[in-house]
Amino acid sequence: MKNLFHILISLFCLCAMRGQSEIDQALRKFNNKSVPYITAENLRGNTPFLLLDTREKEEFEVSHLAKAVWVGNRNPDVDKITSIVPNKNKPIVVYCSIGVRSEKVGEKLLKKGYTEVYNLYGGIFEWKNKGFPVYDSIEQETDRVHAYNRHWGKMLNNATKVYGHRKHNN
Structure with missing residues (x-):
């Protein structure tokens, strides 16, 4: 029985490492590091940051980080962000499913003159x-996360995956 427990723990660790490895690979492939990263550990409990969710509204409504503001990723209204955050020195963290879409929004903010913009790694x-x-959507803690699609969802290991009715499958 003890061996079975160790085998199960090992399998869980391998699955978690696989997801992390896939995230690392995807970020190396799709991002150009134009927006500095911040890790989950460094962000957690760090209150000066404004969190901007750059996913689709459907994804945000399933779950999001506490106190995050949804701005979307398809032509986000940077002027709206400017009205929310007129102080261009305010520390901002952008995030999406793994950090690809959020990098694009972060780039736009940096071009608008924001000085402290970070992309949540992973x-x-x-x-x-x-x-x-x-x-x-009612600010209750949940285990559910919109997994974007089945391909990207393989990188999510510690949540109940939700797949919505998406018009495209990127």
């Missing part, structure tokens, strides 16, 4: 994989 997937809390 996004909400890495946040949840680390066991940190996420919240639903």
Whole structure:
């Protein structure tokens, strides 16, 4: 019985490492590091940051980080962000599922003159994989995370995956 327990723990660790490795690979492939990263551990409990969720509204409503503001990723209204955060020195963290879409929004903010913009490394997937809390549309803690699609969902290991009715499958 003890050996079975060790085997199960080993399998769980391998699955978690696989998801992390896939996140690392995807970020190396799709991002150009134009927006500095912040890790989930460094963000957790760090209150000066404004959190901007750059996923689709459907994803945000399933779950998001506490006190995050949804701005979307398809043509986000940077002027709206400017009205929310007129202080261009305010520390901002952008995030999406793993950190690819959020980098694009972060780039736009940097071009608008914001000086402290960070991209959450591994996004909400890495946040949840680390066991940190996420919240639903009524701000109740939840275990559910929108997994974007089945391909990207393989990188989410510590949540109940939700797949919505998406018009495209990127």
